[in-house]
Amino acid sequence: MISNQRIHFIAIGGAVMHNLAICLKNLDNQVTGSDDMFFDPSKTNLRDHGLLPESEGWDANRITPNIDLIILGMHAKADNPELLKAQELGLKILSFPEFIFEASKDKKRVVVAGSHGKTTITSMIMHVLKSMGKDFDYMVGAQLDGFDQMVQLSDAPVIIIEGDEYTTSPLDLTPKFLHYKHDLALISGIAWDHYNVYPTLDNYIDQFRQFIALTPDHGKVFYALEDKALCALVESVGSPDNLVPYGPHASEIVDQQTALLHDSGKTAIEVFGQHNMQNLQVAKNILNEIDVTDEEFYHHIQTFAGAAKRMEKMGENDQTIIFKDFAHAPSKLKATSTAVKNQFDNRTLVACIELHTFSSLNKAFIDQYSHTFDTPDEALVFINPKTVAAKKLEMISEEEVRSAFDREDIKLFTEAAALENHLLSQKWAAKNLLLMSSGDYGGLDLEKIKKSILN
Incomplete structure (x- = not known):
């Protein structure tokens, strides 16, 4: 070390x-x-x-x-x-991905990659290992409950790395995840994102092709079977034996409670949604590869409450739950809003997405959101004109938002006060609120909204 x-x-x-x-x-x-x-x-x-x-x-x-x-x-x-x-x-000059490899080259390296779910899957794996008292190192892209830092390096035999496809450094424009040289890896999906970095879908997919090519003969890459683009990529590289598909873990929802179904019975869990059933399944696959048994997995995953800002429960009463989520890309928006609606199908869902990233605010990309916001009963979009100006982009109109999402009843808000007034003017009996953003809704006071709604 x-x-x-x-x-x-x-x-x-x-x-x-x-x-x-x-x-x-x-x-x-x-x-x-x-x-x-x-x-x-x-x-x-x-x-x-x-x-x-x-x-x-x-x-x-x-x-x-x-x-x-x-x-x-x-x-x-x-x-x-x-x-x-x-x-x-x-x-000697190293980017941080190059340094992480240098510090872990004698360890088994597990790299969690894909367009969505990386932080959640990484945190699931880390939660189980920590609950079991196993020694491991890690590098994750968000602050996780139960962990003091986002990076740990020690003499542990394995390291869990959240590997993103963003460029490495000003001297190296290749994706970070190509530097970690994985032994085990997973790809959760390859829904096009980062329009400012990868201007075409083919260019974006090619980064994952290079990632797969780095897999050693002794290694494995698990890939999401339900992602058509990812499956097409796997077929194009010849479907080698060390590429292993996975689907969602079997589960059921009874009285707004999700349980995993398995050979030994049922295991009630705190997270929900079909995307999380996929996340859980591949977390289990990876853990099995590093000597965690199914019995140990089901015992310890029960207490996993989710990663911060990923379907985070801000507050609830007996009529309403308010969720906050980091979702911003099209695939994440669809998965998150569908999960909340399906879990609480007896309640109306009001959902608000802030378009905040360069990709989401770009008129050349926004059509990727078509039909990703169909599930909520009321769909709201927030755009901060100051964010648009800072990114040197052209403001998007409500008509353009409705056309891009292919939903005529979407309401667009461009001021925090107007969004606040709209939310607080509603009756919240048997109704949930889902707020999705990587920004701050132009300074919206979420604590005030939470207290007003729940009280």
């Missing part, structure tokens, strides 16, 4: 980057870092661990010949003065 090294992070403020910096400091390395801006929670976390720089911005004087390693974040640009100085001095 890496220790007693002088390590400098360029763009230390990112979610994974600052967690990795804390991890390496805790392993007795001398860690420094820089960034041009800091936001919470990373700002507070770095300050609490004595890693927050005295000032924001880049300074080439921070880079000295006695630094053993530079870890480079994607947020930095190719002309970053600290990066240029490190290159001039011939220092």
Whole structure:
């Protein structure tokens, strides 16, 4: 394990980057870092661990010949003065995916990939392993309940990695997941996303083709059988024996409670939705491969309550439940809204999606949302004009939203106050609310809405 090294992070403020910096400091390395801006929670976390720089911005004087390693974040640009100085001095420079591989090359590496469900599947696997008291390392893209950090490195024999297809660094535009060189992996689906990075579907799919090609002879890749594009990709690469399909775990819903069905009987669980039955099945497949029995899986998965911001229950009373979800891509929107409606089919569902990402706000991409929002009884869309302007895009009209989603009764909101008034003007008896966004609805006070609805 890496220790007693002088390590400098360029763009230390990112979610994974600052967690990795804390991890390496805790392993007795001398860690420094820089960034041009800091936001919470990373700002507070770095300050609490004595890693927050005295000032924001880049300074080439921070880079000295006695630094053993530079870890480079994607947020930095190719002309970053600290990066240029490190290159001039011939220092060792690694992106964080390259570093994770270097730190785990003697371990069994499990990589969770795909367009959706990565954080949930990773957290399912981690939850079971932790509940069993097994030693493992991990790198996950969100803060999970029960885990202090998003990165852990130790002498454990296995590492669980959430591997995304975003580009690696300003020096390396290949996807991060190509660097981890998996032993075991899964692909949850390949629904086109990241329009700003992969402008065509074929270009996007090709990243997963390269990922599959890296599978060693002793390895396996589990792939979602219900994803047509993914199945077509598997067929195109020749369907080798180490590519293994999976479907949703058998389950039933009785009195708004989901239970897994298996040879030993039934196991009641806290999560729900057909997409989560798929997530559970492949989590079980991976755990079986690292010596977790079915009996152990069913015992420990009962207490899995879900990943943060993934179908998160904000509050409830005997008439209404309010859910918050990170869903923003078309496939995630459809899966999440359908899951809530099916689980509570005796209640009206009001669902609101904020179009916030570059892809979702782009008129060349928005048609991908066609028929993904059919399930809710009332479908609301929120767009913040300031977000559109910041991304240098053209504002989308209500008519264009209705056409793209192919739903004529969608209501578009562009101001937080108007959305708040609409939600608080309703009667909420036998009605659930689902809020989906990777943004903040223009500053909408969710706590106020929760209290008003539930009280």
